[in-house]
Amino acid sequence: MAMTFPPAADAQSTTDLTPSQDSSAIRRMADNILTEGKAYINLKTLCKGAPARLSGSANAAKGVELVRQMLIDAGADTVYLQPCLVPHWVRGEKEEADLTVAGGKKILLNACALGNSIGTAPGGVSAPVIEVRSFDELDRLGKKVIAGKIVFFDYPMKQTFVNTFQAYSDAVVYRVQGPSKAARYGAVGVVIRSLSTIPSDFPHTGTTVYDSTLPKIPALALSTNDADKLSNYLRMRMVTRLHIKTGCKMLPDVPSFNVIGELRGSQHPEEIVTVGGHLDSWDLAEGAQDDGAGVVQSIEVIRALKASGITPLRTVRAVLFMNEENGERGGTAYADSAAKDGNQYIFGLESDNGGFTPRGFSIHATREQFVHFTAWRQLFEPYGVYQWQIGGAGADVEPLIGVKSVVGELVPDSQRYFDYHHAANDLFEAVNRRELLLGAVNMTALIYLVSTYGI
Amino acid sequence: MAMTFPPAADAQSTTDLTPSQDSSAIRRMADNILTEGKAYINLKTLCKGAPARLSGSANAAKGVELVRQMLIDAGADTVYLQPCLVPHWVRGEKEEADLTVAGGKKILLNACALGNSIGTAPGGVSAPVIEVRSFDELDRLGKKVIAGKIVFFDYPMKQTFVNTFQAYSDAVVYRVQGPSKAARYGAVGVVIRSLSTIPSDFPHTGTTVYDSTLPKIPALALSTNDADKLSNYLRMRMVTRLHIKTGCKMLPDVPSFNVIGELRGSQHPEEIVTVGGHLDSWDLAEGAQDDGAGVVQSIEVIRALKASGITPLRTVRAVLFMNEENGERGGTAYADSAAKDGNQYIFGLESDNGGFTPRGFSIHATREQFVHFTAWRQLFEPYGVYQWQIGGAGADVEPLIGVKSVVGELVPDSQRYFDYHHAANDLFEAVNRRELLLGAVNMTALIYLVSTYGI
Numbered sequence: 001m002a003m004t005f006p007p008a009a010d011a012q013s014t015t016d017l018t019p020s021q022d023s024s025a026i027r028r029m030a031d032n033i034l035t036e037g038k039a040y041i042n043l044k045t046l047c048k049g050a051p052a053r054l055s056g057s058a059n060a061a062k063g064v065e066l067v068r069q070m071l072i073d074a075g076a077d078t079v080y081l082q083p084c085l086v087p088h089w090v091r092g093e094k095e096e097a098d099l100t101v102a103g104g105k106k107i108l109l110n111a112c113a114l115g116n117s118i119g120t121a122p123g124g125v126s127a128p129v130i131e132v133r134s135f136d137e138l139d140r141l142g143k144k145v146i147a148g149k150i151v152f153f154d155y156p157m158k159q160t161f162v163n164t165f166q167a168y169s170d171a172v173v174y175r176v177q178g179p180s181k182a183a184r185y186g187a188v189g190v191v192i193r194s195l196s197t198i199p200s201d202f203p204h205t206g207t208t209v210y211d212s213t214l215p216k217i218p219a220l221a222l223s224t225n226d227a228d229k230l231s232n233y234l235r236m237r238m239v240t241r242l243h244i245k246t247g248c249k250m251l252p253d254v255p256s257f258n259v260i261g262e263l264r265g266s267q268h269p270e271e272i273v274t275v276g277g278h279l280d281s282w283d284l285a286e287g288a289q290d291d292g293a294g295v296v297q298s299i300e301v302i303r304a305l306k307a308s309g310i311t312p313l314r315t316v317r318a319v320l321f322m323n324e325e326n327g328e329r330g331g332t333a334y335a336d337s338a339a340k341d342g343n344q345y346i347f348g349l350e351s352d353n354g355g356f357t358p359r360g361f362s363i364h365a366t367r368e369q370f371v372h373f374t375a376w377r378q379l380f381e382p383y384g385v386y387q388w389q390i391g392g393a394g395a396d397v398e399p400l401i402g403v404k405s406v407v408g409e410l411v412p413d414s415q416r417y418f419d420y421h422h423a424a425n426d427l428f429e430a431v432n433r434r435e436l437l438l439g440a441v442n443m444t445a446l447i448y449l450v451s452t453y454g455i
Numbered sequence: 456m457a458m459t460f461p462p463a464a465d466a467q468s469t470t471d472l473t474p475s476q477d478s479s480a481i482r483r484m485a486d487n488i489l490t491e492g493k494a495y496i497n498l499k500t501l502c503k504g505a506p507a508r509l510s511g512s513a514n515a516a517k518g519v520e521l522v523r524q525m526l527i528d529a530g531a532d533t534v535y536l537q538p539c540l541v542p543h544w545v546r547g548e549k550e551e552a553d554l555t556v557a558g559g560k561k562i563l564l565n566a567c568a569l570g571n572s573i574g575t576a577p578g579g580v581s582a583p584v585i586e587v588r589s590f591d592e593l594d595r596l597g598k599k600v601i602a603g604k605i606v607f608f609d610y611p612m613k614q615t616f617v618n619t620f621q622a623y624s625d626a627v628v629y630r631v632q633g634p635s636k637a638a639r640y641g642a643v644g645v646v647i648r649s650l651s652t653i654p655s656d657f658p659h660t661g662t663t664v665y666d667s668t669l670p671k672i673p674a675l676a677l678s679t680n681d682a683d684k685l686s687n688y689l690r691m692r693m694v695t696r697l698h699i700k701t702g703c704k705m706l707p708d709v710p711s712f713n714v715i716g717e718l719r720g721s722q723h724p725e726e727i728v729t730v731g732g733h734l735d736s737w738d739l740a741e742g743a744q745d746d747g748a749g750v751v752q753s754i755e756v757i758r759a760l761k762a763s764g765i766t767p768l769r770t771v772r773a774v775l776f777m778n779e780e781n782g783e784r785g786g787t788a789y790a791d792s793a794a795k796d797g798n799q800y801i802f803g804l805e806s807d808n809g810g811f812t813p814r815g816f817s818i819h820a821t822r823e824q825f826v827h828f829t830a831w832r833q834l835f836e837p838y839g840v841y842q843w844q845i846g847g848a849g850a851d852v853e854p855l856i857g858v859k860s861v862v863g864e865l866v867p868d869s870q871r872y873f874d875y876h877h878a879a880n881d882l883f884e885a886v887n888r889r890e891l892l893l894g895a896v897n898m899t900a901l902i903y904l905v906s907t908y909g910i
Binding site for chain 2: 030031034035159160162164197198357359382383384386387413415416419432433434435438
């Protein structure tokens, strides 16, 4: 690129503001975030100071302390912890997966246990392996073929979905339900192809859910490269056995917390506008894209309002939820409290789709309510948000539907998310500063508008 | 992120197609690109096989051969080279910049010569340095202060521009005009703060243009981190001298080529629809984002049309332009030929803003012509393109305005572009496969529509 510049819809502080006060206020907050924003440095502090914040772990507790301090530093009026009991699953000792091929050669595979998986016996499980590409195929094969084997669910995320979350949605059933579906036919273990859109050596973990009426069998994810490898050896009929080993186990529930910071509304303090991300992460990495990004963006909303001298008319509350990944206990605890505290919960926004460049918002609302949002759309276009859709919301704010709240989520660009999701490369360094801050800009703008006008 | 999915505007091949034939054709090509696309592997071949493709270099010539073969492999009917004479600037031996501070300590700075800069004397230039933040300030200081010194233009790219190309546009004058402006007042050298939006140790090169009526003085870029360092030492009044050294020089022009591949139109072969990127790059890296991405995306347009069994009604021509970076001789040669060959050049599209996720198109057209484009907008939303603007076009297709062509450019997300632009980290690894391919999808769709309907 040399020197041509599309005159994009952009606005530099002092030049082409629209006359409206809202657009001026948003521009002021945006400038503040893009120049003085703390989200990126907070993300570094969180990721390096408390990586692997799996619910119930010491690092999750450390994360609670770190973000509590960040909310105080951001200028929240009140900062407090909201208790919740969380599951305490631990991965245990070193995990192994290896293949024995014709001639006796052993081939190591990159693998990790799925979250909530039981452990194997100390020596692991060794059995013949069968590749299965769908639940239909599993049902056709039935007990005769499946019993005594390890089932390899080899269902790739489809590249043809432009929105990678749709590809995830399409493929994730094998991770969530695969182990119990295979156990029904007598399988002794499950491995799945990692849910990733790239060829990679990192296995991707994530929750599996056991059907309580069926035997629990251990379940691991193979890296996409090693899923290819296993598939190739199977096609060549060279595989004799697959051996998997993991020491993971579920311990008793432990007390933990959501971390909450508020700016009290000056006119309608009883109307609550929630913005959040989840503080817990999987245990393999730093939980940067998932969901350190959403955590620090939510804190940034508080900081930017305060730093820009804006006292919201309705109460703005940043909530850093615990246990989104394997239980959603934090989100549930927050909604339970909301049902009882006498306040009105008018809106809940979550950022839990990565700290990538923002593209839009998804809002779970009636068509009538949604019109309020799209009426604001021009205020967002200078900051790169063009897509507004009635749709889903973040998992932690979704329970607020029970108290009649409108809920929603930030929709960042999805192309790179599954390069990192639940894998060991989800590190601080995977997040781009400007992309992260621009997400915070748009979240701040939306929270400002809802806290000013209601819904 | 666990398990909620916004039902974004997306379409999986077999499910929710609109009835229109265009949307089906585009879906077919998109699926082909996202699953069978060659752009990413071609980018690797180009970047690793012919990095540092600066005009006139042996690697630029190697690049010509590589992309010629790629066009043949893509299925172009005709592949040919279009000659042009290009400047031949070389960086020469190892470059140096170092600071002597109070007490005599020497501090090395990361620096590189600006493109087209003259070299220093063999021992370099050593002089006092003065920090200048604007041309106004330079004028105020005048000859008395500037003469005999090295001028340090310390003008950062402003973070508050959401579109980073606007920040570039705002700051690039110091790189382009700074050396001659300083020479007017007797400066003996210039260093500038690199044009980047991130703190980094990589200096960013790029063209400077000498005013032929003034003495030529050597000009270098400092990495943004080292610009900070120099600025800090100057603020502390600790700097005694700056020493800069570079052996770069301008050699005589050499013959080179644009590389062209066509699919001949079945109904209006004389109407030409051009799509391109530039094959040359700066010499410090692999020219992946700038502009290997645009090169392989343009080749992908040809491949995807061919692989999808589409014979365009008008001629589609992929042009890989030489010498965009420091002369635009390739773009000029193409337009000169267009003015004489009797064909009608109806549209020229360039991709030269990086291989990032596509956001929109900028079209240089009358409002009447522009309506044709926006009538197609819904066909693009499933592929993430929402922004259509009347505006600039790529530097290589811009000269086609002279033959009454509508011209335009792909507008990808701009947040990460200046992390890499013209610096040693612009490597193949900086490009994300899905982002690159999705750009090619949208380019292919637009070229398909223009080649089918004209303008």
